[in-house]
Amino acid sequence: AQRVTQPEKLLSVFKGAPVELKCNYSYSGSPELFWYVQYSRQRLQLLLRHISRESIKGFTADLNKGETSFHLKKPFAQEEDSAMYYCALSGQSDSWGKLQFGAGTQVVVTP
Amino acid sequence: DVKVTQSSRYLVKRTGEKVFLECVQDMDHENMFWYRQDPGLGLRLIYFSYDVKMKEKGDIPEGYSVSREKKERFSLILESASTNQTSMYLCASSSTGRNQPQHFGDGTRLSIL
Structure with a gap:
């Protein structure tokens, strides 16, 4: 069975600090991985997908098959990243x- | 731009009622999905449909059914609403393919009293 684990329910960071959201998965085959984001009072939307290998709003995510992880990173957090x-x-x-x-x-x- | 429209933002119903949640998409997508979103549990798939009149159970189908009579419309039905079905319900649509993004509606916050 496939499973996706995000160990942190809440991540609080200061503006300008790096932020990393952890994602680990359990799947025996070759997965496709995505990050979706929901800003306050907005609909859920795609942020990025690993196959695109792109940076969106300063965020990047690398698929690490050895560690079965797909962590989301941004070097300098902004207040508008709250979501x-x-x-x-x-x-x-x-x-x-x-x-x-x-x-x-x-x-x-937080500012 | 893809538009997924859910008929109600807020809905209050009583236990035992039959409840209909409607979803319409305007991008001719083959696939449509119904999720419920609960704090600490994320999104859990209730049902999905890959074609008109076709449906597949998701992870939590008990107490729900669906209908897809037209390609653009996917309805979620609570046969006999119960208080544990109080939740946020999200509809999504996508083109066929593993890499295709899902496009979501605004959600319906359903309260069962």
Whole structure:
């Protein structure tokens, strides 16, 4: 069975400090991994996906198959980064794009 | 821009009622999903559909059913609402493929009294 674990429920950081959100997964095949974000009073939206290998809003995430991790990082947090972040996985058999989500990490960036 | 519209932002119903949550997408997506979002549990998949009249159970289908009579519309039905179904319900749609992003609606906050 596939599982996504986000060990931190709440992450509080100061503006300008680095932020790292942890995501670990359990899956025997080759996963597709995503980060979704929900800002206050907005709908859940895709932040980035590992296959794109891009930086979005200063965030990057690297898939580490050895450690089965997909941590989200940003070198300098901004107040507008305060949001709920979800890590999600799509398995090889999920051809319709079914996702398994983690429990989420609430990020609070204080000035 | 993809638009996923959920019929209600807030809904209050009584235990035992039959409840309908409606979702419409305007991007001709094949796949549609229903999740419930609870603090500390993240998003849990209730049902999904990959084509008209096709449906698959997700992780927590008990107490729910779905209907997809048209490609753009996916309905979630609580057959006999119970207080433990009080939650935020999110609808999403996507094109077929593992790498395709899911596009979400604003959510319906459902309270069962």
